[in-house]
Amino acid sequence: MHDRNSPPQAAPEDSVAIEEARRQLRICNACRYCEGYCAAFRAITRRRDFDGRDILQLANLCHDCRGCYYSCQYAPPHEFALNLPRALAEVRRESWERFAFPQRAARLLQRHGVALLALALAGGLALALLASALGPAGGPAFYAVLSHGWMVAIFLPAFLVPLGLTLAGLRGYWRAVGGERVRPRQLRAALHEALRLSNLGGGHGEGCNFERGERFSLARRRAHHLVLWGFVLCFASTASATVMHYLFAMPAPYPPLSVPKLFGVPGGVMLLVGALWMAALRLWAERAPADGRAFWAGMAFVLLLAAIAASGLLLWLLRDTAGLLHLLTLVHLATVLAFFLSLPFTRMAHAPFRFAALLRDMQERETAGR
Ligand code: SF4
Ligand code: SF4
Known part of the structure; x- marks a missing residue:
């Protein structure tokens, strides 16, 4: 084409x-x-x-x-x-x-679910060692384990570097499929389709045949919506907390009716329910039409999302339980760190690549006049 x-x-x-x-x-x-x-x-x-x-x-x-x-x-x-x-x-x-760059990391994490688990464990261990080497940070909430300065020093590059690698991989894909200069209307149309997950509605809006064989089901679309919008709300929660910290000198922890909590708690619940639902759908679905080499790696990724949401919610619910707080903080930070570091190498890659494919499809449709 x-x-x-x-x-x-x-x-x-x-x-x-x-x-x-x-x-x-x-x-x-x-x-x-x-x-x-x-x-x-x-x-x-x-x-x-x-x-x-x-x-x-x-x-x-x-x-x-x-x-x-x-x-x-x-x-x-x-x-x-x-x-x-x-x-x-x-x-x-x-x-x-x-x-992906390096390709070896992608081959490992796209094919072996245990690699993602090992990354999360290694992240948790490294954070625990760092926290114990530095001694009690003496701040509230998360910051009782690791100071705000250390948190920024670790998580900012752990997010920005993989994000840059993801964008570089996407550029390679775009060139390989012959992508052209993107027009704003194409971007708008692709965003509209991506955010509505309209393709998961099936050709006639009845849904997929993913987990129910010949019968149609909208379960996969709904589970994806929960994960997508749960993720967006969690991101909004972190972004609003950053603004409150730096612009209004209001550091965490935040009360239940604050902006970060109003975004973060429903976002965490949606992410948890959506990720567990997706894991169940993957187990119920027939394996024959699946890429067998990536099955458990895909499952590990979905469970990592569930672990991030569950540990975040537990941290909030058990915020007054001093004995558990340290452990839960480490688990939550380790899962988030593993998610960030593995961003370009796990099943998460499907989101930007699918979006690029939708965008390229818009261009092809315009060229073909349909
Ligand atoms: S090509 Fe893919 S999206 Fe299209 S009907 Fe087959 S499985 Fe579904
Ligand atoms: S060959 Fe099978 S999958 Fe392909 S178009 Fe025909 S019925 Fe559909």
Whole structure:
């Protein structure tokens, strides 16, 4: 779909996963039974054939609803062995690994759930050692374990460096799929789709076939909404606390009716419920259409989100229980640290890559006039 007269970009070489996806996509493009199912199928039908860049884009546009798997007459045991959700999921994971730096970290964290657990444990241990080496910080709340200065010194770079690496990876993806200059209306339209999670509503608004086989369900969309908006509220809570600390000289802890708590408590509950719901959906879903190599790593990521939310809420609920406060603070800080440090290397990569794929799809639709 990209302009074939444009200067050569860093086209992905054809891995085994890309070759297999191409084989399946060619069959789908001849069949076209699933044409109206999703944005990925609409993009498939705009192409006559698929080079590596097309397949990268289609893989990141697919949101793994599995509708095409359950309705496919060529799915196993048919000799064509069509399993498009799995083929695209493998290319998708490869793309997150390919554009990450260092790639080795992405391969480790995208394929081994235990690596994320080890990172959280190592973070907790490092923070505990630092806290004990520095002695009691003597402040309220979090700051009784680690002073505000140390907190900023650790968490600011731990957030900004992985964020920069994520943006660099995204730039690599954008160039590889032939992305063009982004127009404000395209950005607005992609944001609108991303924030409404409209693709998770399925082609006719009935939802996905993710965890209920041939029956449709909106559970995955609702769980994603809880996680997304819970995450946004938690971020708003941290941002408002930072403003209160620096601009109004009002350090934590904050009362229940303060802005950080009004954002943070509902945000934490939504994140916890959404993450546990997503973990359950992953367990209920059939494994055949999933990328088997990434299953437990994906599960570890979802559980890390739940652990961040649960430890944050417990910290707030048990704020007067002196004996537990130290341990809970360390657990919460360690999970947040592991989340930040692993940002470009875990399943979290799906969010920026999917957004970039939506944006590129907007551009393709404009070019094709539909
Ligand atoms: S998934 Fe199966 S039914 Fe759907 S378009 Fe492809 S080949 Fe046809
Ligand atoms: S799994 Fe769903 S989103 Fe992905 S290609 Fe099939 S129908 Fe489209």
